[in-house]
Amino acid sequence: MTGLxxxxxxxxxxxxxxxxxxxxxxxxxxxxxEDGRIAExxxxxxxxxxxxxxxxxxxxxVASLALQHGCPLETIQHALARSGGxxxxxxxxxxxxxxxxx
Numbered sequence: 001m002t003g004l005x006x007x008x009x010x011x012x013x014x015x016x017x018x019x020x021x022x023x024x025x026x027x028x029x030x031x032x033x034e035d036g037r038i039a040e041x042x043x044x045x046x047x048x049x050x051x052x053x054x055x056x057x058x059x060x061x062v063a064s065l066a067l068q069h070g071c072p073l074e075t076i077q078h079a080l081a082r083s084g085g086x087x088x089x090x091x092x093x094x095x096x097x098x099x100x101x102x
Contacts, residue, residue, distance in 0.1 A: 005068045008039055017100075021092040024052050028060075028093035038073055038097070040064040043089050056089035063090055 008031065017028045029042035041060040045053030063076055073094070080091035087095070 003069060005065075006033065006039070006070070008033070008068070015097075017093060017096055019089075019092055019096050021087070021089045022052075024089070026053075026056060026089050026093070028089070028096075030093075030097055037067075038094075039067055041067075041090065041093065043093060045089075052089075059088065059090040 012031055015030045015032075017030070019026055019028060025046040027044050027046075029040075030038055031040035031042075033039040041063045043053075043056040043060040045056060047053060066076060067073065077091070077094055077098075080087065080094070
């Protein structure tokens with residue numbers, strides 16, 4: 001990790017993914033650095049204003065800040081991994097993005 005935040009272009013491509021987690025529907029967005037690495041994550045729930053949506057949005061913000069400060073995506077994914085198969089919205093979205101871009 002560098003500690004310095006990598007600046008993103010003001011205009012950049014953004015990919016949207018619809019997914020479900022724990023019976024809730026979400027829309028996730030992914031922005032990338034110019035080299036293709038994931039740089040930012042957005043998550044919105046269909047049940048606006050709920051604790052589930054707020055928690056998902058907060059997780060996405062923290063992940064985005066970590067990525068822009070040099071934390072490898074793999075480190076975030078490893079930290080989110082759960083034994084027993086249960087995963088929150090951020091881990092579910094990152095797994096879906098990984099599966100679709102592999």
